[in-house]
Amino acid sequence: MTNRTALLGLVALALLAACSKQAPPPAPAAGDEESAPAAAVQPTPAPTYDRAQLAKMATGMLALIDEAPQCQTFRDQLQAIADAPEGAPPSVSPSAIVVQANEAGCAKKTGK
Secondary structure (H helix, E strand, O other): HHHHHHHHHHHHHHHHHHHHOOOOOOOOOOOOOOOOOOOOOOOOOOOOOHHHHHHHHHHHHHHHHHOOHHHHHHHHHHHHHHHHOOOOOOOOOHHHHHHHHOOOOEOOOOOO
């Protein structure tokens, strides 16, 4: 009977080991850049938009912000991005302005 119990215990441990989460591979040493995968070394770049795309995004996002007087600064920031000249990069992305407006309670209420 003890052999069956021991065998059952070994099977249970084997199943547990097979289902457990595997340990991540060890991190490469600081001077060992050859073995590091290229994806881990290079971060994914943020998407870049041309001036026309930014202006279109900012204009479309104006509809997401309430027209109340306390929300006008957020609307002005989006309008400034939409009206900026061709070579001027925006200081803040339009989506970041909308996030700030939402946090300030300036999200436009839908009439559902």
